[in-house]
Amino acid sequence: MNEAGKVKTVEQLAALIGGRVSGDAQTGIDYVASVGSASAGAVAFVEDQKALESAQDCAASALIVPDGSGERARKIAQKVPAIIEASKPKLAFALIGTILHPRKLREPLIHPTAVVAPGANIALTVYIGPHVSIGENSTIGPGTRIEAGVVVGDNVAIGIDCVLHPNVTLYDEVTIGDNVVLHAGVCVGADGFGYVRDDVGYHKFPQIGTVVIEDDVELGAYSCVDRAALGQTRIGRGTKIDNLVHVGHNCNIGERVVIAAQTGISGSVIIEDDVVIGGQVGFGDHVRVHSGAVIGSKAGVLPGKIVRPGVWWGIPIQPLDEYKRLNAHLSRLPQMREDIKKLRARLQELEEKLSEGTPSLP
Amino acid sequence: MNEAGKVKTVEQLAALIGGRVSGDAQTGIDYVASVGSASAGAVAFVEDQKALESAQDCAASALIVPDGSGERARKIAQKVPAIIEASKPKLAFALIGTILHPRKLREPLIHPTAVVAPGANIALTVYIGPHVSIGENSTIGPGTRIEAGVVVGDNVAIGIDCVLHPNVTLYDEVTIGDNVVLHAGVCVGADGFGYVRDDVGYHKFPQIGTVVIEDDVELGAYSCVDRAALGQTRIGRGTKIDNLVHVGHNCNIGERVVIAAQTGISGSVIIEDDVVIGGQVGFGDHVRVHSGAVIGSKAGVLPGKIVRPGVWWGIPIQPLDEYKRLNAHLSRLPQMREDIKKLRARLQELEEKLSEGTPSLP
């Protein structure tokens, strides 16, 4: 439940998401919940007609349903005083969630235990929590919140309205856009993994480039984006990355890309806008993934591969259709062996028959 | 070796684990060691009769051996003054290890550099190390030890006798039971990975639920347990999780589950009690794993899959037996191709013979 004083009427919420209300439009709503757990004060949602059935015992104060199903909803969910029809119920629910449960607000503060370099440039409305360190010449935009234990290096630029959760590390010279959320322990700008071998061992290839994280990006806990060797590693605007993901040096990740947990991306990979990538996927270096590609969880992409639009699967990746076809073939392997055995037997019989028969022929 | 003053006699230790002593029961023991590296003051163990042979040169002061093999042990391990027979030597050794090498003790303290919110409720016997932050309304139970750099959010409940190793992050409103061990950098309660897409990009689905970590859980370094979208993510009592594991929003992990390193669990997965899961396993969302299932390392479980008791393997998972059978078939592929080739040749020969022969038949 949200903090006191944040109650909205169903009418107000419906107006914000362009929904149509039936029932008591003045019902007060102060939190979002699932159909099963909602009680008085909650708004819930059902995504489609089929799911409506599950709302029979729903105890929410309002229910968001698909356009055109308001009447049916009122019949099924008889305990719910107000129905909101919306073209995309889940999206409407998400937006209402943002309104009823806004990000935690912190009063502007530089905590006395924080260590801020004299040359750092901190906007007035910034929150800097306990035990934070901010390096020389770094700038932090208005409205940004930096939680306890975060370490910001020198010459770092952080935009407005960002949230850096505890223990994030930003190395020197990286750039973070506006409205970026970095979850606990995100690491931006560590050295890329590049060495040159000679007789005595490995020598570090220069790792002196930068990282740019664009606006509206969210990075999950302990995800790592390495700095470029030379040049820049980039995470494009609106891209969302889950926990424990590795992005190697010089990668160029486009806008609105989604990457699930524990995926690893080697150096110099290009991922174009709107690509969707599952969890635990691995990319060799210099891969290029085109817009429109969807890569299933646990897939493996060989170095240098160009991934065209479509759904991809497996190690190494192949189109999902081919993958399924191959798997169907695999499942028939025992049958094939049986078939070969039978053919051999029949052939043998024929051969024997024929060797009995033939002498008399000529 | 443990700290001075912790010496126990073989007799005392044997009594604690219900073992039977032969030899010098007054021998002093102050640490546990492996058979190969043990010296005076150490107790070692051998798990079974076969392993007893390896104890010939053992220099331990005591040796734990399986019930009934004491006499043989005394003959083989002649340098060892005391033999303890136990029904489960490895378990006995582990328990003695806990006695001789107890967890590090810290005197109760709130380190002057720690930042504790005025409304936090800290038991008297708590240790709070340097640079720790504790948020508003959070409670910490007696005997709990919180190491340097840990960040505890608001409204967090931590039970008694827990250990939070350095740089752990607990987000707001999560609950940690009693006797829980969180290794360095564990992150509990970061937002789940849920978005709703529209034309302009991704909107965050509400991530306003909680996490409950029950008693006797141990989580490895940098493992992440995301908060529920709505509702609760749960790690059941006595469950042990290795390093760098990802547990998604709304997962319900049962009691005494074991999960090895780098495994990733998508949202809303249910894992029942006593399941055993290897390393680098991946789970799609809404999987249910039944009690009695064992899932091998690197396996992949498709979304929505119900995993019955038994041993599972591969991507996607299949019963280990089937997996082995399929692999056997695969290894015979070259032979199958050869077989087909031979059949074709024999058939051709027959056909030729027959086309020579048949004209004369009718």
Next chain:
Amino acid sequence: MNEAGKVKTVEQLAALIGGRVSGDAQTGIDYVASVGSASAGAVAFVEDQKALESAQDCAASALIVPDGSGERARKIAQKVPAIIEASKPKLAFALIGTILHPRKLREPLIHPTAVVAPGANIALTVYIGPHVSIGENSTIGPGTRIEAGVVVGDNVAIGIDCVLHPNVTLYDEVTIGDNVVLHAGVCVGADGFGYVRDDVGYHKFPQIGTVVIEDDVELGAYSCVDRAALGQTRIGRGTKIDNLVHVGHNCNIGERVVIAAQTGISGSVIIEDDVVIGGQVGFGDHVRVHSGAVIGSKAGVLPGKIVRPGVWWGIPIQPLDEYKRLNAHLSRLPQMREDIKKLRARLQELEEKLSEGTPSLP
């Protein structure tokens, strides 16, 4: 670009790497860059004759080229005033990078917010940043730099000229050699994952051993090296490990081993010198990998496996050649099914022919 005052002449740089200069040897160089992005003051490199063509528009002040191609380089890269011939251009470039872009220097300091135990032994030339904790009896060698938020336990030994990036955690009693680089959040010495099961649940197997990280090792962000149960976990001299790698208890990793991101190594694995391991590889316990082995990304190595020299691939691993052969066989599966079908049809025809023909035979 590096800090002012670090300009070197081409002549000086060439002398340092044993290169031969043609053109203006007095040209000043102050940073390294790629051929495409270099401008005045930069040195770039091309690795081989083929790549030389790409240097046509190169605006660097110097270009490193392979031995014997100086003359051709001067013809192609006409804007570049100085050419340096070197036997290994990439290695020469890396070494020059180290000279022009040395590691960040920090003046010796113990930051007033750092908490250093009275019994710790800190060399005079050490930098200890904000919010660092150093435990009892730990020693830190000259020239070592410890960035903000690092936590060093008790009885830890850290050598000379190391860099510990922010939020690293070293548990008690681990040993770090000289010239070691630990990136953000590296965790050394957390408990290994070992339990003994009985009727009520899991009991911790003693995790009281240590970790030794030898000289010249580099560990990537959030990589974890667990302490040994009994004995020692070791990372050998000159070994380089990428981000988010897990090294289990009692592993013995040799010298100059390379391990890419997100690889997981179970307990008691031995990896000999000079092995190369890709990303997301998984090792079961008690594996031994011999010098000369190369293991491809995403491979899986079964427990107890002995991996001989050569290139390995797949889950479970097999020699790359065999893997390719098997894959070729797999791709022919549809054809094999077709072949079997055709054989069956031909055989049937023969059988029918023969059954028509045979009655007349006897």
